[in-house]
Amino acid sequence: MHPRPNLFHGKFRLGNFFPGNKHSLRPFSSDNNPLPIVTELISNQHWRSLKTHLQNANPITLLQQLLDSRTDPCLTLRYYKWSEKEFNLSHSLEHSCLLLHSLANSKEYSKMRSFLYGFVKNENPISVSSIFHAISISGDSFCAGSIIADMLILTYVNHMKSDLGFEAFKRAGDYGFKLSVMSCNPLLSALVRKGKIGDMEYVYKEMIRRRIEVNVISFNTVINGLCKVGKLNKASDVVQDMKAWGILPDVITYNTLIGGYCKKGRIGKMYKADAILKEMIASEVRPNEITFNILIDGFCKDENLSAAMKVLGEMQTQGMKPTVVTYNSLINTLCLEGKLDEASCMLDEMVGSGLKPNVVTYNALMNGYCKKGKMKEATNLFDDVVRQGIAPTVITYNTLIDAYCKSGRIEDAFALRESMVDRGIFPNVSTYNCLIAGLCREGNVAVVRKLIDEMKNKGVKVDIVTYNILVGALCNDGESRKAARLLDEMVKIGLRPNHVTYNTLMDGYCREENLRAALNVKTRMEKEGMWANVVTYNVLIKGLCKKGKLEDANGLLNEMLEKGLVPNRTTYEIVKEEMVDKGFVPDIEGHLYNISGS
DNA sequence: ATAGGGTTAG
Numbered sequence: 001m002h003p004r005p006n007l008f009h010g011k012f013r014l015g016n017f018f019p020g021n022k023h024s025l026r027p028f029s030s031d032n033n034p035l036p037i038v039t040e041l042i043s044n045q046h047w048r049s050l051k052t053h054l055q056n057a058n059p060i061t062l063l064q065q066l067l068d069s070r071t072d073p074c075l076t077l078r079y080y081k082w083s084e085k086e087f088n089l090s091h092s093l094e095h096s097c098l099l100l101h102s103l104a105n106s107k108e109y110s111k112m113r114s115f116l117y118g119f120v121k122n123e124n125p126i127s128v129s130s131i132f133h134a135i136s137i138s139g140d141s142f143c144a145g146s147i148i149a150d151m152l153i154l155t156y157v158n159h160m161k162s163d164l165g166f167e168a169f170k171r172a173g174d175y176g177f178k179l180s181v182m183s184c185n186p187l188l189s190a191l192v193r194k195g196k197i198g199d200m201e202y203v204y205k206e207m208i209r210r211r212i213e214v215n216v217i218s219f220n221t222v223i224n225g226l227c228k229v230g231k232l233n234k235a236s237d238v239v240q241d242m243k244a245w246g247i248l249p250d251v252i253t254y255n256t257l258i259g260g261y262c263k264k265g266r267i268g269k270m271y272k273a274d275a276i277l278k279e280m281i282a283s284e285v286r287p288n289e290i291t292f293n294i295l296i297d298g299f300c301k302d303e304n305l306s307a308a309m310k311v312l313g314e315m316q317t318q319g320m321k322p323t324v325v326t327y328n329s330l331i332n333t334l335c336l337e338g339k340l341d342e343a344s345c346m347l348d349e350m351v352g353s354g355l356k357p358n359v360v361t362y363n364a365l366m367n368g369y370c371k372k373g374k375m376k377e378a379t380n381l382f383d384d385v386v387r388q389g390i391a392p393t394v395i396t397y398n399t400l401i402d403a404y405c406k407s408g409r410i411e412d413a414f415a416l417r418e419s420m421v422d423r424g425i426f427p428n429v430s431t432y433n434c435l436i437a438g439l440c441r442e443g444n445v446a447v448v449r450k451l452i453d454e455m456k457n458k459g460v461k462v463d464i465v466t467y468n469i470l471v472g473a474l475c476n477d478g479e480s481r482k483a484a485r486l487l488d489e490m491v492k493i494g495l496r497p498n499h500v501t502y503n504t505l506m507d508g509y510c511r512e513e514n515l516r517a518a519l520n521v522k523t524r525m526e527k528e529g530m531w532a533n534v535v536t537y538n539v540l541i542k543g544l545c546k547k548g549k550l551e552d553a554n555g556l557l558n559e560m561l562e563k564g565l566v567p568n569r570t571t572y573e574i575v576k577e578e579m580v581d582k583g584f585v586p587d588i589e590g591h592l593y594n595i596s597g598s
Numbered sequence: 599a600t601a602g603g604g605t606t607a608g
């Protein structure tokens with residue numbers, strides 16, 4: 001409901017307009033109508049005279065009369081704002097919506113936008129349901145109602161209130177208002193940004209069902225959302241949907257889909273990405289620079305630098321020059337592989353071709369030096385960044401802070417955190433995670449608690465990584481049962497444990513030789529619809545081996561292969577040390593030797 | 599209003 005009560009009902013009379021009139025709601029007669037005078041005063045912004053004219057009149061009733069008459073809604077709006085300020089009152093939601101209706105009928109859209117902002121800006125905004133109720137009862141124009149609903153959604157989305165935008169989208173459906181891509185597309189992309197893919201799918205399906213117009217951007221946004229959470233088959237279905245809708249996939253559609261496959265860390269993902277590229281070319285959609293960058297980065301993430309270089313060659317054959325992004329992918333990969341000299345050569349090549357390294361380039365290089373423990377070189381690079389007038393980002397700082405923490409220089413890490421704040425760059429959840437992990441490694445629980453309190457105070461929300469760090473820390477202390485309680489706690493605050501969470505806990509139980517508990521975690525994880533991954537199997541196989549349960553371990557190895565998971569180097573090492581070297585021959589030994597060679 | 603690069607947890 002409206003926050004401020006109506007203080008004026010009953011206190012004012014329009015007697016000065018209509019001597020003898022007893023009914024303040026219907027005070028104007030046709031022969032003695034003051035509205036022209038009033039509107040004249042409003043239009044000339046003669047507020048002082050208006051106030052004199054009003055005297056004891058009820059400002060709310062006057063608004064009602066302006067709304068009832070055919071007064072220009074812009075003038076009514078002016079009066080609305082002035083009277084709220086002048087009399088320190090808040091007009092009713094119904095009157096506000098009446099005004100919105102007339103603004104909509106006069107196509108005063110930008111005025112509507114700023115008016116609607118008043119509905120969303122407050123700490124405790126008016127509820128979506130009461131706004132919709134008011135929209136529906138205060139006007140009979142279905143068209144205007146639809147425009148108001150549409151713009152309301154857009155206003156919510158533009159002011160980071162996508163939850164309310166989503167609620168309004170649903171309400172608009174209940175009332176049968178017709179929405180447009182103008183609000184629905186931003187809503188879709190806001191939901192994707194927030195990771196609310198379920199809600200996004202709902203909006204998409206409703207857009208189709210309610211026959212809201214959709215365009216290529218709607219589809220691309222939906223495909224992007226689905227790719228982000230790895231629902232690649234669904235994303236491909238949407239590509240079929242759009243074709244059925246008569247909208248052809250464009251370069252962005254294909255790039256999004258290729259990127260989706262590249263990000264999904266499955267074996268053979270690049271094969272699939274390549275297949276889509278071929279399909280794209282067959283559909284006569286020309287790959288652009290971004291297409292190549294996505295492919296190059298995909299191969300880089302696959303640790304297949306030579307394939308990445310081949311794509312780079314193809315890119316140049318097609319007449320496209322590598323961009324900063326291209327180089328950043330390559331430099332980052334070289335850095336992660338520890339090939340810092342080659343990374344530095346690549347940097348020279350990049351500069352030689354006239355490209356200016358940006359903060360991402362430097363972050364990648366700094367990370368490379370940090371991971372090799374070369375802090376001096378890393379901090380020198382940081383100074384270069386500042387000297388060149390490039391603005392460091394929170395990631396620049398996090399990279400260094402993490403490196404300090406990992407090299408036991410917690411004090412330096414905290415000092416850096418101070419200096420980033422001085423620069424106006426604020427620690428985010430990752431910054432805190434780096435520090436918390438560092439403190440956990442030192443066993444400094446007191447300061448960990450302090451930091452978590454501080455996060456709460458500063459409005460930095462803990463995330464799944466924070467919990468995983470704490471779960472790992474408790475497990476390292478032999479407190480896996482306590483760690484398990486953290487899983488329930490995170491679920492309570494709306495965080496879903498992921499593979500890392502479960503695997504960390506399983507590892508804790510294994511190290512405490514509580515195999516039963518570890519296997520129960522696997523069951524729980526599978527009940528949550530999450531498949532055990534290679535790390536899960538490695539942890540459990542190792543745990544079983546340590547307890548001498550080699551047959552059970554062998555069974556898990558087989559299960560892993562049946563699920564199509566590919567053992568990695570760690571798997572091989574465990575099997576060799578714990579089984580083969582001890583005279584036990586696992587069923588899949590031959591297979592393991594094959595992968596160990598690669 | 600849609601696509602690409604950099605940090606933290608197993």
